[in-house]
Amino acid sequence: MTKNVEREPNETVPDFRLPGTEGDEIREYQLSSYTDKGAVVLVFYPFDFSPVCTEVLCNFRDAEFLTFTENVDVFGVSLDSCYAHQRFIEEYDLPFPLLSDTRGRITDQYGLAYDEWEHHEGVPKRALLTIDESRSVRYKWVTEDAYESPGMDALHQTVLSLEEVDS
Template sequence: MTMEIGSKAPDFTLQDTEGEEVTLSDFEEKVNVVVLFFPLAFSNTCTNELCTARDNMKLYNSLDAKIIGISVDSFFCLREFKKSENLNFTLLSDFNKQVSTKYNALYDDYYGMKGVSKRASFVVDKQGTIRFQEILDDSSELPNFKAIQKTLSDLS
C-alpha cells in the first residue's frame, strides 16, 4: 500500500504495555497523533528518539498531539522499556508485524533479523488523515522532529 500526504491513515488496533488494546481511529475528532515506529526497544538510537519525544511532551500537549510509539517488541518488553526510560506516552506492540507492514515501515532483513520496524514517523490529524510521513532506511538517523512539530503547529 502506498500512502501519500492527504490520504486516510490505515487504522490499527495493537496492545499497549499493559496488554490493553489501543485503536488509532479512537483518537479521531479528539487529538492529532504522532506515530513513531522504531526498530527495537533498549537500542541506543531508539532510546534517544523516544527520550527526545518524552522530553518534549509539553510541546506536543500544547499542539494537541498524542505520541504513540510502535515496535515489533512484545508488550512485555515494551513495558520494561517504558518503565526504565520513564516514557510518558503510549507504546504499542506490533509483534505480528501487521501495522508496520501496512505503513511500509518494515525491514525485510535487519542485521539478520526478519521483520523489524523501520524508524518512521507519521502525523495523523484529527480527521485521520496523514499530514506528515518520513520512513528512514538508515536506522541510525532520528526522525525530523522539527518537521513533525511544524506540521502539528500548522494544524493548530
C-alpha cells in the first residue's frame, strides 16, 4: 500500500488522469486541463449514497458562490465506479463530474486515505482542496471523522480571493 503523504497549502500537487462522468458518458479527466483555465475544487469523499456524502455533495450542488464563479471547476473524487457515479448524479442532480479513483492511487498520492474505515481499506477521507492555476493548494480541509461535514465559509473566501487575483 502506498504511504500517505499530506499535501499542505501552497504545495504543488501532481497532475492526474482519472475516469469520470457528469452523468451521461464516461470519459477521462485530467487535472491540468482544468487548472490551465482556472482553479479546481476537489471534494474527496468515502462513498456515493452514504448519508453524509450525499449531504456534502448536495451542499456543493446548492452553493451559489460556486455556480456563479467563472474559472472554478468542482470535481468529486471517491473509489466508486463511474456506473455508481452516474446513478448518484442522476438521483441528486449533481452539476459537476464525479471521478473514479478505483485503485486509490490519487487518494494515496494526495495523502487522503484512511488506513481502514468501517472495514474498508484506503477509503478517501472527507477532504476539500482548492488548487489554483499553478496547481498549488490554496485551501485544504481534511477530517479524520468521515461523519463531519465541511463548512463552506473558508472555501467561499478562498474562491473570492482567486477571483480577485484573476481580476
